[in-house]
Every structure is written in structure tokens, then in C-alpha cells.
Amino acid sequence: MSVYNYPAPCAPDYKKPTKVADCLPQARKLVTKIAASEQPKVGVAPRLFVKEGDVVLIVTLPDQDKYVAEAAAQALMEKGAKKVDFIYPRQLVGRDPEIVSVEDGWKEVELLKAGKASGTEADLITGLGLGEAARKHLDEHPEYTSIFFDVAGGNARRSLGKHAGKFRGYWPFNNWEWFLARAHTxxxxxxxxxxxxxxxxxxxxxxxxxxxxxxxxxxxxxxxxxxxxxxxxxxxxxxxxxxxxxxxxxxxxxxxxxxxxxxxxxxxxxxxxxxxxxxxxxxxxxxxxxxxxxxxxxxxxxxxxxxxxxxxxxxxxxxxxxxxxxxxxxxxxxxxxxxxxxxxxxxxxxxxxxxxxxxxxxxxxxxxxxxxxxxxxxxxxxxxxxxxxxxxxxxxxxxxxxxxxxxxxxxxxxxxxxxxxxxxxVSALSDGDLRGIAAKYGLPDEIMKYDWIPPLPGINCRGNYLKDYAPDPIKYLKKRIKEGKSI
Ligand SMILES: [Fe+2]
Structure with missing residues (x-):
């Protein structure tokens, strides 16, 4: 048996929802009511902030999971929203986003050449300039008091211009697997x-x-x-x-x-x-x-x-x-x-x-x-x-x-x-005082553990990094998927 200096691979296994009820408990955990005068503290961790009487616009993608959408709308209404509408890129910018794959890592440098890289005004979710289009949509539809869009980065709120105060947070939840993640709670x-x-x-x-x-x-x-x-x-x-x-x-x-x-x-x-x-x-x-x-x-x-x-x-x-x-x-x-x-x-x-x-x-x-x-x-x-x-x-x-x-x-x-x-x-996860705080919420060992560790052959699992992985990581990952192993 080989012994590695790095922790063994693992990954969570969320089940695809087949009904709204599969998503409702999580939706209810994610919705957070805030006061009328409050500005939501938006970080990378998504929360569904809502104010009493909000008319909510959610900018999402064509592959939006329907059970997630229904559950989120229901949970937002339960906490005070008056109405929740979803809008798609086609309605905002006249086209769908391109379908892409992690096989094409090289595209990141192409995005840079096209002026759509991270750190510019392009939205991270589609690169289609949804921020500006959403701003115009809000100009035409003053009834919306609240908007969710994009998945991360600091430009979303800024791109809304005079409507920046309506930004309640990101919407990375077109995808059911991401929505169900315990990460967000x-x-x-x-x-x-x-x-x-x-x-x-x-x-x-x-x-x-x-x-x-x-x-x-x-x-x-x-x-x-x-x-x-x-x-x-x-x-x-x-x-x-x-x-x-x-x-x-x-x-x-x-x-x-x-x-x-x-x-x-x-x-x-x-x-x-x-x-x-x-x-x-x-x-x-x-x-x-x-x-x-x-x-x-x-x-x-x-x-x-x-x-x-x-x-x-x-x-x-x-x-x-x-x-x-x-x-x-x-x-x-x-x-x-x-x-x-x-x-x-x-x-x-x-x-x-x-x-x-x-x-x-x-x-x-x-x-x-x-x-x-x-x-x-x-x-x-x-x-x-x-x-x-x-x-x-x-x-x-x-x-x-x-x-x-x-x-x-x-x-x-x-x-x-x-x-x-x-x-x-993260060394802080082993900090005794922090684990003491975590104990208020459950078992620290359960709360403060990684659900996912990627396989790197020769580093944390069987194989040779330079031969089996480095030249073609996708080939290696696909092989593991076929074998039913975690990636
Ligand atoms: Fe960056």
C-alpha cells in the first residue's frame, strides 16, 4: 500500500432533484430577510436576500433547473417577496450563451484577447454583458425592486449603475448540484x-x-x-x-x-x-x-x-x-x-x-x-x-x-x-477556539471537513503525476469517471 503526503481524493454525491420538495429545504435555508434600509452583505457565498414587498428579477441561464427555480421563488415569497420573475440572456441580449466544456481550458486566454477576462466589466456567468442589459431592463421596468445575477466578482453591482441598490446578490443556481451544496449553508x-x-x-x-x-x-x-x-x-x-x-x-x-x-x-x-x-x-x-x-x-x-x-x-x-x-x-x-x-x-x-x-x-x-x-x-x-x-x-x-x-x-x-x-x-480549521465556535452548530469534525479533494496521481493517489496526469488531465479525469471513482 502506498502512503501519500496529501489527503486522499473524495467528492460529494448530490442527487438530481425530481420535484420541488427536493429543493425547498435548501431554498428556505438560503433565503435571508433583511430590513428595508439594509444593504445585503454580498460575498462569493450566495444568499437569497429579500426585503418585504420585493418584486424580484432573477437573471438566469437556459439550462435553469425548474425545481430549483420554483423552490427559490416559493421560499422568497414566504419571506416577503411579492413576485419573482426569471429572465434569460435571449430576452436581454438576443442570444444564448455558448455551450462550453472544461476540456477547453485554453479558452481563458481567448477571453482575455476578446476583452472579457476576469477583472473587466464582462459578467463571469456568460461574458455577454448581461450587467448593462439588465440595467436597461430595470430602466424599462421600474416595478422591480430587487435583482440577482452573475455568479461572483465585483462588477455585478457596479454594472447596474443607478439601480445598484437593487442588487441583492448572485444567482449561480441555474445548476441543481450547486444549489444543493452544503457549502452555502x-x-x-x-x-x-x-x-x-x-x-x-x-x-x-x-x-x-x-x-x-x-x-x-x-x-x-x-x-x-x-x-x-x-x-x-x-x-x-x-x-x-x-x-x-x-x-x-x-x-x-x-x-x-x-x-x-x-x-x-x-x-x-x-x-x-x-x-x-x-x-x-x-x-x-x-x-x-x-x-x-x-x-x-x-x-x-x-x-x-x-x-x-x-x-x-x-x-x-x-x-x-x-x-x-x-x-x-x-x-x-x-x-x-x-x-x-x-x-x-x-x-x-x-x-x-x-x-x-x-x-x-x-x-x-x-x-x-x-x-x-x-x-x-x-x-x-x-x-x-x-x-x-x-x-x-x-x-x-x-x-x-x-x-x-x-x-x-x-x-x-x-x-x-x-x-x-x-x-x-486551511490551518484555521484546526484552531481549537474556532472548533469551539463550530460546536454551537453541530459536530466540528463534520462541519469543518472538505467534501472534495481532487485526485492527483502520484501526489494523493496511485499513479505517476508527470506521466498519467500532467500531459492530459482531462483524459485522466474521464478515465476515473468511467471507473466510478471520484474526481
Ligand atoms: Fe482573478
Whole structure:
């Protein structure tokens, strides 16, 4: 028997609903009533916020599960909604979203070229510009007091313009498997406390090291002031901002500038290699991306995904974004740690999805990192936007997922390295005090466990990573599906 240093693969097995009653208990847990004057706290974790008398519009996709839709509408009405309507992309933008598959991980770089990458105004759910279309629809239909749309990201509310106050949250529930996930009903108190414990060490960091068994090894250092700024803006519920550049640029930077100090975005000098086999769109042959002081300097492998990155890197090698320390398009600009303990890789539509990012669900599980490169748009900074427009530059960034990373910080003034995440396990989940809080809601061992751990042959299950997995992850995953094994 082989013994592995990483936890064995596992996955949840939700059953496809066959009636509304299969979805009602979950719908009732997700609906949260708020006061008329309250702004919902929307994070990546979806909640169905409702106010008394709301007339609700839900922007969904053609593959909407009908039992989920009925159950959600019923639960919203039980908690005070007057009416719940669903609307589809065809009615808003005149066409259906493309059907995509996780087999096409290379598409993420195509989205970047098309100006629809993460970090731009494109909605993550379809990339069809639903935000703007929804805004116009709300102009024409003032009776709606509440709207749900998109699946994550910070642009949904903003894209609604003067209707931003009607944004009640995301709607990732076209898919029944995602809707039924226990991930969304993780006790909120435990969730926030866990995140607080994850962020606190950042403010004490002097050096940072990220390693992963698929081959990543990245390091950078921060000054005391930079570490403090990082800690302050790392909190985005469900999706913590572990990139110093992300946490100190765009809207975050502007908040900090209120303090009358000049605090430019923090380029921490990320150096090393980012390696992996998956992104938000899907899978690709293993890629290695080399960075020197935040800038991408070399790309090895990656198949078509790698080719697309190499093309853009070459094409824009003389570009110098305003505010960036040198020339070049690809900068290390994203290290996000999602925190949904019960999240998982969604099987029901992974080869037949209407989300533009069919592999997005896996990255929401606590401990999974998605690391990104490209440009932080420095949203709202006119000079940056004008420059991109004038030079016809794509904006935004693309990703690599790391499942079993160790993220450790060297605590300032000591030689002690603290593992914030240890081989994919969020250390805070082992914190005695946090487990004490969790005990109010049930058995901590049950609440604070991962339902999903991906198979990586040679790393946490039988096989050879470089031979059996790295060249063609999809082939390996399909083989396991055929054998009835978890993916
Ligand atoms: Fe990102």
C-alpha cells in the first residue's frame, strides 16, 4: 500500500432533484430577510436576500433547473417577496450563451484577447454583458425592486449603475448540484471567524512563500507598512485577497488614499514559478510560468493555453502600463484564496456548461488558490483605462489553480514560518477556539471537513503525476469517471 503526503481524493454525491420538495429545504435555508434600509452583505457565498414587498428579477441561464427555480421563488415569497420573475440572456441580449466544456481550458486566454477576462466589466456567468442589459431592463421596468445575477466578482453591482441598490446578490443556481451544496449553508459566524484568522497573519508577514506539489514555488517580501495595508484590504468574504497588488490597487487604493498618504499599489517582487493544469475555464497540459519581480519572463508547456499566453507576451512586450514598474503585459496580479469549506468540482455540467467559466466552482473550495497574471485594471483610474483604450490593449487577467498549496508567512522579527494554508488545508480549521465556535452548530469534525479533494496521481493517489496526469488531465479525469471513482 502506498502512503501519500496529501489527503486522499473524495467528492460529494448530490442527487438530481425530481420535484420541488427536493429543493425547498435548501431554498428556505438560503433565503435571508433583511430590513428595508439594509444593504445585503454580498460575498462569493450566495444568499437569497429579500426585503418585504420585493418584486424580484432573477437573471438566469437556459439550462435553469425548474425545481430549483420554483423552490427559490416559493421560499422568497414566504419571506416577503411579492413576485419573482426569471429572465434569460435571449430576452436581454438576443442570444444564448455558448455551450462550453472544461476540456477547453485554453479558452481563458481567448477571453482575455476578446476583452472579457476576469477583472473587466464582462459578467463571469456568460461574458455577454448581461450587467448593462439588465440595467436597461430595470430602466424599462421600474416595478422591480430587487435583482440577482452573475455568479461572483465585483462588477455585478457596479454594472447596474443607478439601480445598484437593487442588487441583492448572485444567482449561480441555474445548476441543481450547486444549489444543493452544503457549502452555502456553512455557519456564517464560523466562516467569518475563520477568515479573520486567515487574514491576521498577513499583517505580521515579512516574507511569503507559496509552494504546491504540482510545481509552484513563489516567494516575495513585504515591508511592515505594506503588510498592514495588505491585511486591511484582504477581506472579501468567500474570496480572500492574498495578492498584495490586488489588495492595494483600484478601489482599495482609493480608499487608502483618503488618508492623504500617497500609497501606490504594492509590487511585492513575486519571484519563482507558478505551475498547474487548470484555470477557470477548465484543464490544459501542465504549464510553468516563470516570474521575476512580478513580471512574467518565461512560459513553458501549457499546450494551446501556453501558446496563447506566449503570443500575447510577445505582442505586448513593449507595453508599459501606467503605474507599472516596467514593460510587458503579464504581471503577477492575483492570489485569491476561496474559503467555502463544502465546495467542490461540479460534475453535472462540466462537459456541457452555460457558464463561461465552467471550472469556476472548484476554485471556491477553502484552501484552493487561484493565481493570476495579466493586468490589475486599477479600476476607476482614468489614466489606465485611457491607455488601454488608446493602445487597444486587452485588460484583465487569467489564472492557474493550485489545489494543495502551502502558503506560509515569515512572522516579522522572528525566524518562524507560519502556515496559513498547509497542503491545501486551511490551518484555521484546526484552531481549537474556532472548533469551539463550530460546536454551537453541530459536530466540528463534520462541519469543518472538505467534501472534495481532487485526485492527483502520484501526489494523493496511485499513479505517476508527470506521466498519467500532467500531459492530459482531462483524459485522466474521464478515465476515473468511467471507473466510478471520484474526481
Ligand atoms: Fe482573478
Amino acid at each position: 456553512f455557519p456564517e459566524e464560523v466562516w467569518y471567524e475563520m477568515e479573520r484568522r486567515l487574514i491576521e497573519p498577513l499583517g505580521k508577514a515579512s516574507q511569503v512563500r507559496i509552494t504546491d506539489p504540482e510545481g509552484s514555488h513563489l516567494e516575495f517580501s513585504v515591508t511592515p507598512e505594506e503588510a498592514k495595508r495588505w491585511e486591511i484590504y484582504a477581506m472579501l468574504h468567500g474570496h480572500l485577497i492574498f495578492s498584495t497588488l490586488h489588495a492595494t490597487s483600484g478601489e482599495y487604493r482609493q480608499k487608502f488614499l483618503d488618508e492623504t498618504l500617497d500609497c501606490p499599489p504594492v509590487f511585492a517582487g513575486v519571484t519563482g514559478v507558478l505551475a498547474g493544469t487548470a484555470n477557470h475555464c477548465g484543464f490544459f497540459p501542465r504549464i510553468e510560468l516563470y516570474f521575476e519581480r512580478d513580471k512574467m519572463v518565461e512560459v513553458k508547456g501549457g499546450g494551446t493555453y501556453g501558446d496563447g499566453i506566449r503570443d500575447l507576451k510577445e505582442k505586448y512586450k513593449n507595453t508599459r502600463w501606467p503605474g507599472y514598474p516596467g514593460k510587458g503585459y503579464f504581471w503577477f496580479c492575483d492570489t485569491a484564496l476561496c474559503t467555502s469549506v463544502g465546495a467542490f468540482r461540479r460534475k453535472s455540467d462540466m462537459f456541457n456548461s452555460q457558464w463561461v467559466y465552467p471550472n469556476l466552482p472548484e476554485r471556491t473550495r477553502a484552501g484552493v488558490f487561484h493565481l493570476g497574471f495579466g493586468s490589475r485594471t486599477f479600476a476607476g483610474e482614468k489614466e489606465f483605462e485611457d491607455y488601454a483604450r488608446k493602445n487597444k490593449l486587452p485588460r484583465g487577467h487569467i489564472h492557474v489553480h493550485n489545489y494543495m498549496a502551502t502558503f506560509e508567512v515569515k512572522l516579522r522579527g522572528t525566524n518562524y514560518w507560519y502556515k496559513v494554508v498547509d497542503k491545501g488545508w
